[in-house]
Amino acid sequence: MDFGPYLMLAMLEGAVLASVLALMASGLSLVFGVMRVVNVAHGEFYMLGAVMAWAVTSFIGGGPALAFIAAAILAPLLVGGLAAVADMVILKRLNYDPERTIVATIGLLYILQQATLMTYGADARPVVPPFNHRIALPWVEWGEGGLSFYFPWGLSTTSYKLFVIGAAVVLIAALRLFMTRSKAGLIMRATQLDGEMATAFGIPVERVYAAVFGVGAGLAALAGVLIVPIQQAHYLMGGDALLLSFIVVIIGGLGSLAGTIVAAVLIGMSDGIISVFFSPTLAKILATLAVALVLVFRPQGLFGGKGR
Amino acid sequence: MLKIEGLDVSYGAAQVLRGVSLTAQAGQITCLMGRNGAGKTTLMKAIMGLLPPGAGSIALEGTLLSDLPPHEVPKQGVGYIPQGRRLFGELTVAQNIEIGLMTRGGDAALREELLEIFPRLRERLGQRADTLSGGEQQMLATARALALRPKLLLLDEPTEGLQPSMIEVIRQVVLTMRDRGVAVLLVEQRVDAVLDMADRVFVIEMGANRDEMDRATLRADPGRLRAHLGV
Structure with missing residues (x-):
């Protein structure tokens, strides 16, 4: 395959990763933005979403499409509910202290991971995608007769991968609308800006925190559901996803939804391209280097404020 | 309307309010005065439930605000304009x-x-x-x-740093609220403004009650208030 079609293929793979990453990192960024909690267990909510997607699709019959829809609804709700309970039982008792909640979420990470190992097992398990048609992609070349289209051998994707990209775009747009246009979003933003004054205007801040932690985990779980027909569910899959999510929110600016999206696209695309042309390890090395540079030269991230 | 009795409030190990008692009546402007660090803002925050009392009580029309979760306090009709x-x-x-x-x-x-x-x-x-x-x-x-339709309005130095025309706007709003039957509790540093508007003044010093004056006393002896503030 020529370089051009090969690059396009790599960019498509990158776009799939960027989409899932944007969804997952939005949850992490939302939790940090509103609660000032660095949730180290966020990757486990992603893993739980994937594992629950496997469980739901295995349990429910009626074809892969129906089972997948059920998984996409149930897994985020269950994981979000679990996270809200974890917030009330653990984080609230620590008074949302930034340092102690880091240690607590590390503990939560291991509890969720080992509980999954004990119940689900160590095997990676696939989920059948709801649809998976192969789509050949066209390329252009300049010939004697001018521009012409052709279909290079190997330049193709699947309808499911395109669906993942589209679904992530719709979900992130919906999250943005929710935060900027809804009453609940207004309450979350007021809590983010000044929790004490939010309380002075009747906002039950601790309940808002539980809801935000649940929504953040639900977004991670949804990302897990979307990726599992491509990657398979495994109890250790949260680690890499957490690392990439932290890279994205640090580069984008902690708590900035817009920055998170831009950084997810940058990291996802570069990861996809570098992985295809060189190696996935080099992609991770360069992403980590990018974080180091951002922390040195622009600690607040590309879109972050100076902090409160 | 508002009745505070024997209120103690601390920031960690540092006690800021010591047995403070105060009342504010509907349709009256009650001013709270004291030097910087006397505990005026702490008292406002304690009324709002933002700081838990160590001892004592805060009641509004018989409802113990100090027993409510903080976010329920404004729902009782307590409006807060913070410093x-x-x-x-x-x-x-x-x-x-x-x-x-x-x-x-x-x-x-x-x-x-x-x-x-x-x-x-x-x-x-x-x-x-x-x-x-x-x-x-x-x-x-x-x-x-005011969007809370408050029964009790807390204002913590609302005119600080404002130009005279804006101070007059705020003054008119405070007087209107008083005339509508709202109990106004005002922290104010400008003695002239207090002498002009206050129906009752409480002076606190080092976190404890120091003096209390009604309107007649203020008019008859304005120097007493100035003496507390060293102006």
């Missing part, structure tokens, strides 16, 4: 007012009423709160608190 205004800076003027309206189910008619009191805010509805001038920010902080 430094503390608006939700990244939200618009309209959204800041909306937060106030949500607290006690305020409607479009109340919103309209507030915009008639502060017409300049109507021109700035879509503007971020942190881009307003100091005077406009104070108007917004006041409108946000």
